[in-house]
Amino acid sequence: xxxxxxxxxxxxxxxxxxxxxxxxxxxxxxxxxxxxxxxxxxxxxxxxxxxxxxxxxxxxxxxxxxxxxxxxxxxxxxxxxxxxxxxxxxxxxxxxxxxxxxxxxxxxxxxxxxxxxxxx
Amino acid sequence: xxxxxxxxxxxxxxxxxxxxxxxxxxxxxxxxxxxxxxxxxxxxxxxxxxxxxxxxxxxxxxxxxxxxxxxxxxxxxxxxxxxxxxxxxxxxxxxxxxxxxxxxxxxxx
Numbered sequence: 728x729x730x731x732x733x734x735x736x737x738x739x740x741x742x743x744x745x746x747x748x749x750x751x752x753x754x755x756x757x758x759x760x761x762x763x764x765x766x767x768x769x770x771x772x773x774x775x776x777x778x779x780x781x782x783x784x785x786x787x788x789x790x791x792x793x794x795x796x797x798x799x800x801x802x803x804x805x806x807x808x809x810x811x812x813x814x815x816x817x818x819x820x821x822x823x824x825x826x827x828x829x830x831x832x833x834x835x836x837x838x839x840x841x842x843x844x845x846x847x
Numbered sequence: 848x849x850x851x852x853x854x855x856x857x858x859x860x861x862x863x864x865x866x867x868x869x870x871x872x873x874x875x876x877x878x879x880x881x882x883x884x885x886x887x888x889x890x891x892x893x894x895x896x897x898x899x900x901x902x903x904x905x906x907x908x909x910x911x912x913x914x915x916x917x918x919x920x921x922x923x924x925x926x927x928x929x930x931x932x933x934x935x936x937x938x939x940x941x942x943x944x945x946x947x948x949x950x951x952x953x954x955x956x
Binding site: 790830834 | 848850859881882885892893894895898899936938939940943944945947948949950953
């Protein structure tokens with residue numbers, strides 16, 4: 728059974744870079760079955776798609792975040808990562824890592840989420 | 848790109864059916880059969896309940912059904928139960944990216 732677990736700092740300073748990692752168990756991130764992605768949810772608000780990455784490193788990003796986002800894979804650790812630069816308070820949210828089967832536009836498996844607060 | 852439009856709230860009594868709408872444009876919902884729905888119980892991560900407009904993942908109750916007409920997709924919850932009280936979100940493929948609806952809070956009266 729595929730499981731995902733987010734990890735990373737819970738507090739990031741304004742203008743710095745947010746870095747999160749998702750550890751995958753139950754399948755290999757090198758598998759062509761899944762796309763790997765990130766979704767976020769600001770406090771009390773709805774879901775926002777950040778982007779997705781395939782096993783072959785093809786990336787798809789939210790146009791509104793594209794200039795600040797980078798996603799990557801670490802096959803040796805069976806992990807994938809998110810980097811978001813120049814953060815502000817509006818980036819404060821629960822960040823979920825997700826796995827999407829065959830296509831990146833529906834999210835089959837979700838991590839439990841990790842809260843990231845941006846503050847000076 | 849703007850979020851898909853969902854009603855902020857919906858409600859129904861146990862046993863009734865409730866339908867939640869998700870309105871987009873001809874660039875997203877109207878152009879692709881790639882609409883999904885998610886259920887988010889309080890304090891939990893969202894869960895996929897419908898994908899590709901009408902398909903249910905294994906293990907999801909058949910009380911959840913969905914459809915699409917033009918630029919609007921709809922989720923119907925039949926035989927409402929107390930455990931269905933949650934936030935529901937739609938999303939759609941929009942060409943190269945994914946867009947979500949603002950969410951609907953379903954209350955079981």
